[in-house]
Amino acid sequence: MSDLLPRIELESGPNPTAAVIWLHGLGASGDDFAGLVPELDLSGCPPIRFVFPHAPVMPVTLNGGYEMPAWYDIFGTELGAGAVRREDAAGIAASALAIEALVAHEVARGIPAARIVLAGFSQGCALALHTGLRHAEQLAGIMALSGYLPLAGTLAQERCAANAHTPIFMAHGTQDPVVVLSRGQASQAQLAALGYTVQWHTYPMPHSVHPQEVADIGAFLRQVLA
Secondary structure (H helix, E strand, C coil): CCCCCCEEEEECCCCCCEEEEEECCCCCCCHHHHCCHHHCCCCCCCCEEEEEECCCEEEEHHHCCEEEECCCCECCCCCCCCCCCCECHHHHHHHHHHHHHHHHHHHHCCCCHHHEEEEEECHHHHHHHHHHHHCCCCCCEEEEECCCCCCHHHHHHHCCHHHCCCCEEEEEECCCCCCCHHHHHHHHHHHHHCCCCEEEEEECCCCCCCHHHHHHHHHHHHHHHC
């Protein structure tokens, strides 16, 4: 399928029977988290295919229209506390379709949706939550790192019952200056209000990844994929 997003693929062993599709943050690339795979304790898990797609390059309003890898446009500093938020619904929808295509590609390769985890960091976290909770088949899990729930007002109408009980791992840095902690906490509360079970973790870090978080990610993957 040549229309799929360009991506990096790593396999923890031959003939994988599970997959993790992991979305990077604004201005980054699929390389961003590929280096974490060897650090994950995946003992007890079957071979896993890790898929790290590269977001398309587009102008980002927040950065003066500068073109960079992005899953959708950021119109302003709407990630701050108490800010009025205007979100790029069309851009989010377009990227969600691209991620859906990657899920379908894994299913076509023999890995059922129930053995696929959607993961993301920052903007990738937002897209993983948006796409995963609307996906028509049950996924193994959703991993939401240092991000937020986008278009929260439409989730109740658009969500799919198939993923009403899908395990969600949310992690956030207590010193995050990019997506402030209160935004992550508000997203967790919005998900809980809709009945989702969220494993909520905080770490003493800025907009980054913490060693304990890496250990907890491994534990989550062992939980949902072992």
